Amino acid sequence: MAPDESDKERLMEKRRYDFKRALEEIKDIHGRGTELVSVYVPPDKQISDVANYLRNEYSQSQNIKSKRTNKAVTGAIESILARLKYFKAPPENGVIFFVGEAPTSGDQTKQVQYVLEPPEPITSFLYRCDSEFYTEKLWDMLDEKQTFGLLVIDRSESTIGLLKGKRVMTVKNIQSLVPSKHGRGGQSALRFERLIEIAAHEFYKKTADVANETFLAQPDLQGVLIGGPGPTKEFFVKEEYLHHELRKKIIDTFDTGYTDEYGLKELVEKAKDSLANLDLMREKDLMQRLLEEIRKSDGGLASYGEDQVRHALEMGAVDTLLLSEGLRKKRVALRCAQCGWDGKVTVDREEDARCPKCPQATPVIDSVVDLVDDFYEEAAKVGTKVELLSVDSEEGEMLMKAFGGIAAILRYGLGGQ
Numbered sequence: 001m002a003p004d005e006s007d008k009e010r011l012m013e014k015r016r017y018d019f020k021r022a023l024e025e026i027k028d029i030h031g032r033g034t035e036l037v038s039v040y041v042p043p044d045k046q047i048s049d050v051a052n053y054l055r056n057e058y059s060q061s062q063n064i065k066s067k068r069t070n071k072a073v074t075g076a077i078e079s080i081l082a083r084l085k086y087f088k089a090p091p092e093n094g095v096i097f098f099v100g101e102a103p104t105s106g107d108q109t110k111q112v113q114y115v116l117e118p119p120e121p122i123t124s125f126l127y128r129c130d131s132e133f134y135t136e137k138l139w140d141m142l143d144e145k146q147t148f149g150l151l152v153i154d155r156s157e158s159t160i161g162l163l164k165g166k167r168v169m170t171v172k173n174i175q176s177l178v179p180s181k182h183g184r185g186g187q188s189a190l191r192f193e194r195l196i197e198i199a200a201h202e203f204y205k206k207t208a209d210v211a212n213e214t215f216l217a218q219p220d221l222q223g224v225l226i227g228g229p230g231p232t233k234e235f236f237v238k239e240e241y242l243h244h245e246l247r248k249k250i251i252d253t254f255d256t257g258y259t260d261e262y263g264l265k266e267l268v269e270k271a272k273d274s275l276a277n278l279d280l281m282r283e284k285d286l287m288q289r290l291l292e293e294i295r296k297s298d299g300g301l302a303s304y305g306e307d308q309v310r311h312a313l314e315m316g317a318v319d320t321l322l323l324s325e326g327l328r329k330k331r332v333a334l335r336c337a338q339c340g341w342d343g344k345v346t347v348d349r350e351e352d353a354r355c356p357k358c359p360q361a362t363p364v365i366d367s368v369v370d371l372v373d374d375f376y377e378e379a380a381k382v383g384t385k386v387e388l389l390s391v392d393s394e395e396g397e398m399l400m401k402a403f404g405g406i407a408a409i410l411r412y413g414l415g416g417q
Contacts, residue, residue, distance in 0.1 A: 013388050014376065016119050017325055020142050021370060023135055026114055029102045031131045035072035036100030038134040039080055040126035043094045047087050050125070054081055057127060072101035072109070073129055079113060094122035098133045148275070149215035149224040149246070151207070152256055152263035154232045155200060158207040160214055161264040163225075166280040166393035168268055170261045171214050176203040208241035215246050223249045225274070227256040227267035280393055286322060287395040290407055303414070304407035306346060313375075316382045317410050323372055324405030326391040331374035334363040346371060375406070 029036065041050050058077045064070040076099040083097065098114040114133075120141045128134045150161040150168070155178050160171045178199045215221055224246055226233050233253045240247060254270040256263050268280065275281050293300030301319075303312045312318050328348070335342045336355035347353050350368050355361055369377075372388070379386050389396040399405060 010386065010388075012119070014386075015117075016142060017372065017388055018370075019116060019119055019138075020325075021372075022114060022116055023138055023142075026098055026133045027135055029100075029112060029133060031072070031100055032103055032109075033066060033069045033072075034129045034131060035069055035076075036098070036102075036130055036133050037073060037076040037080065038126065038128045038130070039097040040122050040124070041090050041095045041097075042122040042125055043090045043092060045090060045094070045125055047084055047089060051081060051084050053125075053127065054084075061129075068101075075111060076100050079111070083113075083115060091117045093118050093120060096122070096138075100133070146222055146279075147218045147220050148222055148251075149211065149218070149249070150227075150264045150267055151211050151224065152227045152233075152259040152267055153204075153207060153236055154228045154230055154259050155203070157259050158203075159260055159264055160207070160211050161261075162214070162218065163268055163275075163280070166283065166390045166396070168264050170264060172210050173260060174203070174207055174210065176200070178203055204236055204239070204241045207236075208243075212243040212246065216243060221249060223251040225251055225254065225267055225271050227254040227263065227270060228259055229255065229257055279390070282387075283389050283393050283395040286320065286387055286389070286409070287398060289409055290322065293409065298413065301410040301413060302407070303410060304403040306404065306406050309406050309408045310378070312408055312410060312414060313378050313382060313384065315414060317412055317414055318379070318382070318384045318408045319411040320409040321375060321379050321384050321386045322399060322403075322407045322409070323375055323386060323388055324391060324396060324400040325372075325388050326396070326400045327371050327405045329371040331369050331371050333366040333368075335366060336361055336363050 039050070039054070041047075054077050058074055058081075061070065061073040061077065064073060079099045080097045087095065094117075096114075096116045096118060098112070098116070100112060101109040102112045103109050118138060118141055126134065146165060148163040150159075150163055152159050155176060157173060157175050159173045162169045162171060176199070179196055215224060224242070226237060236242075237247075237250060237253060242250075251271070251274050254267055256266040256270060258266055268275070272281055272284075290302055290304075293302035294304075303309050303318070309318070309321070313321070329346050330348070330350055330353075331344055331346055332350060332353040333344045334353050334355065336358050338358045338361040339355065341355045341357050343356075345353055345356065350365065353363060353365060355363050376386055389399050391397055391400055399407060
């Protein structure tokens with residue numbers, strides 16, 4: 001993959017991560033009534049048309065009997081109208097506004113505002129007032145679109161599965177009823193051989209029927225991988241049991257030792273070179289490099305843990321920063337009025353932020369950013385490449401559980417870090 005394409009993919013990955021994090025926050029917001037306004041503006045919608053529609057809704061909302069709801073809805077529409085003035089036209093994929101009054105402590109509320117550019121185009125205009133923001137259609141945009149069909153087969157069993165993004169999913173295991181090739185009393189060898197081949201043919205047909213139904217139902221199927229321990233896989237391909245559209249998408253056949261669920265994972269591993277540009281393979285390679293460095297007696301060119309990786313970043317020593325998409329922490333800049341301490345802390349929630357010297361004191365919060373965003377900013381300062389690893393893959397899960405979701409491959413060693 002060309003460097004500029006790789007950079008573009010990482011940029012898209014970061015945008016998808018930011019979009020997902022925003023949706024997670026938005027999903028948890030609940031109003032006391034129909035006080036939360038969602039507006040979806042597709043890329044082909046005129047901003048002037050949106051503004052006219054909202055002005056009409058503003059007039060209608062003034063008839064709402066509840067003063068609190070009336071004030072909340074009209075305030076949300078005013079806020080969206082003010083923001084629309086900054087747009088000459090919608091962005092490439094459109095724009096979404098989530099504005100409304102969310103309850104805080106006691107009987108108090110605060111206005112929350114989100115303006116999101118989705119990773120895929122919005123298809124239709126939407127205006128909705130409800131007790132929740134409308135996000136249902138947006139989650140589908142985060143689904144992995146790159147899909148491969150997986151099939152492992154020998155004469156005793158077959159297993160059909162899918163590789164979706166980074167996840168290997170088993171669809172069905174089929175046990176064959178093909179008898180082994182030895183004679184039975186009273187039967188001629190020729191007749192028995194014919195019965196075996198009939199049973200094998202039915203087994204191959206049954207396997208192909210499940211594979212055809214599964215793979216053809218995938219609108220974004222990129223290709224089909226077929227594996228197994230013997231010549232059966234080549235015979236299955238040669239005899240054209242699969243649907244003609246799927247036969248065009250067969251990438252290759254691969255030798256595997258198993259034909260069960262484990263065989264699907266083995267097939268993906270054996271197809272590594274064919275799937276070199278797939279995220280799953282990229283994550284495998286990155287984690288393998290990290291583990292190889294860690295295993296070296298001097299710790300090699302590796303660092304892990306937030307404090308250690310931050311130190312390596314500050315020194316400009318990080319070549320590749322590995323972050324887990326599962327990180328759900330905040331980086332909070334604060335000042336302590338009691339002792340004068342001024343700095344940043346990493347916490348699960350903003351309200352958990354405390355001065356390390358005066359934990360009982362209430363600090364002054366200057367800024368709060370997502371931990372992943374904070375690391376991206378620090379990496380950009382020193383020209384470090386950032387890789388986001390999914391929690392769906394084995395490698396991504398290892399990064400999160402074994403290394404706290406933060407690790408680095410270094411340009412040079414830092415001695416006794």
